[in-house]
Amino acid sequence: MSTASRPLRVVAVSGSLTAPSRTTALVEAITEAFGRALPIEPHLIALNELGPHLAGALTRKQLPPEAEEELQRIEAADLLVVATPVYRASFTGLFKYLFDFVDQYALVDTPVLLAATGGSERHALIIEHQLRPLFGFFQSLALPVGVYAHDSDFTDYKISNEQLTERIEKAIERALPLVRSSLVEKETVERTLAGEDVSAE
Numbered sequence: 260m261s262t263a264s265r266p267l268r269v270v271a272v273s274g275s276l277t278a279p280s281r282t283t284a285l286v287e288a289i290t291e292a293f294g295r296a297l298p299i300e301p302h303l304i305a306l307n308e309l310g311p312h313l314a315g316a317l318t319r320k321q322l323p324p325e326a327e328e329e330l331q332r333i334e335a336a337d338l339l340v341v342a343t344p345v346y347r348a349s350f351t352g353l354f355k356y357l358f359d360f361v362d363q364y365a366l367v368d369t370p371v372l373l374a375a376t377g378g379s380e381r382h383a384l385i386i387e388h389q390l391r392p393l394f395g396f397f398q399s400l401a402l403p404v405g406v407y408a409h410d411s412d413f414t415d416y417k418i419s420n421e422q423l424t425e426r427i428e429k430a431i432e433r434a435l436p437l438v439r440s441s442l443v444e445k446e447t448v449e450r451t452l453a454g455e456d457v458s459a460e
């Protein structure tokens with residue numbers, strides 16, 4: 260089915276190792292906000308669940324089917340929403356471990372909304388200094404506004420700070436034109452590969 264005629268495949272990745280998790284609550288809230296703006300088919304990958312299926316594998320061929328399926332979902336996504344808790348001033352080891360298995364060229368031009376949670380406001384730049392370079396490596400379209408949340412923005416693992424909700428809305432507002440244009444581009448590539456002449460459009 261072509262990109263234009265199906266819901267957007269949105270894959271959300273939470274790098275948290277725990278449940279319940281603020282990070283998972285954050286990626287879910289961002290994904291839901293996208294869903295209010297566009298028709299989407301969301302899929303959540305929570306590393307506290309997937310992690311045990313990754314552990315021990317040194318190459319992708321050694322991964323069990325559960326992990327391989329999730330990698331294929333990441334690689335086929337129209338939009339990624341990725342979030343990690345800050346651990347030792349960076350993403351969690353499992354978050355990086357997962358993306359180390361992703362094909363180097365599978366995420367070229369894929370829009371990626373970057374998000375993180377932390378116990379300190381001082382680590383908010385994890386988004387710019389750790390996540391953005393990683394998705395720069397993948398040649399992804401790292402979206403301009405990231406979302407950083409502090410532990411105090413949550414009550415019982417639900418977002419309770421209105422400013423965080425506004426930041427999510429701002430991130431989505433800035434993301435939407437880029438996501439829409441990436442879909443148009445993807446559709447053009449698909450039609451060209453299917454043999455259609457799109458040069459006159």
Ligand SMILES: Cc1cc2nc3c(=O)[nH]c(=O)nc-3n(C[C@H](O)[C@H](O)[C@H](O)COP(=O)(O)O)c2cc1C
Binds near residue numbers: 282
């Ligand atoms: C092992 C470990 C290391 C952490 N390191 C940092 C850190 O360097 N900076 C920070 O701001 N918070 C740090 N934190 C706090 C978490 O990032 C924060 O509590 C986060 O919201 C947890 O997300 P979760 O509820 O999804 O697990 C650390 C927590 C753990 C367990």
